[in-house]
Amino acid sequence: MSKKKHYDEQKHKEELEKMAFEEEIATVKAELESTDQLVELDKQCSEWKDKYLRNMAEFDNYRRRSNLERVEWIRLATQIFALEICEVLDNFERALLQLKEDQMEDTFVKGILMIEQQLRGALEKEGVKRIDALGREFDPARHDAIAHIPSEYEENVVAAVIKNGYTMHDKVIRPASVAVSSSKHDEDKN
Numbered sequence: 001m002s003k004k005k006h007y008d009e010q011k012h013k014e015e016l017e018k019m020a021f022e023e024e025i026a027t028v029k030a031e032l033e034s035t036d037q038l039v040e041l042d043k044q045c046s047e048w049k050d051k052y053l054r055n056m057a058e059f060d061n062y063r064r065r066s067n068l069e070r071v072e073w074i075r076l077a078t079q080i081f082a083l084e085i086c087e088v089l090d091n092f093e094r095a096l097l098q099l100k101e102d103q104m105e106d107t108f109v110k111g112i113l114m115i116e117q118q119l120r121g122a123l124e125k126e127g128v129k130r131i132d133a134l135g136r137e138f139d140p141a142r143h144d145a146i147a148h149i150p151s152e153y154e155e156n157v158v159a160a161v162i163k164n165g166y167t168m169h170d171k172v173i174r175p176a177s178v179a180v181s182s183s184k185h186d187e188d189k190n
Helices: 002-097 101-105 107-125
Strands: 128-130 145-152 158-163 166-169 171-174 176-184
Touching: 002 107, 002 128, 002 166, 002 171, 002 176, 101 107, 145 171
Parallel strands: 145 176
Antiparallel strands: 128 166, 158 176, 166 171
16 A cells, blocks of 8 residues: 555655646746736837827927917017008108208197107117118118119219118018119219
8 A cells, every 4th residue: 555655645746746837837828928918018108108209299399380470470460560650650750851940949840759759769669770771882682772863972872762661670671762873973064
């Protein structure tokens, strides 16, 4: 009986080892499967992170573009309004040029002069300035030549301003309409 007992114990021991080995194989398989799952989950996580970062970058770009467009719309609306006010200012100037010297002391005229100065100051506060053209070299970016006339100025110099031009924050919003000197007028010829 002892052989049988020993044989049974041996068989039992082998069965236990076989079961332990099978459990170890099952554990390794489970670990491999979980490792594959981890790799797959890590890959998905990376893909989602990449999508998230791309969407955030796209949103930042959209927000920047929207802000720039909004600023440009405001600037354009301000520029259009400034041009309309510049027309009013030009009309003030033309009207004031029609006054005679003795009318300059009239209180009504002084009030009109003050309004014209206040209007010019409000425009300057918003960055609108008149282009100083008379006697300057003709610049096609700042001047619009209407005519060539003989004058006391050198050739290609602005001899007369027909309509004032304006800049807004150093950008030309309306070029000055000018007459350009065609040559120096010689008074000794007549």
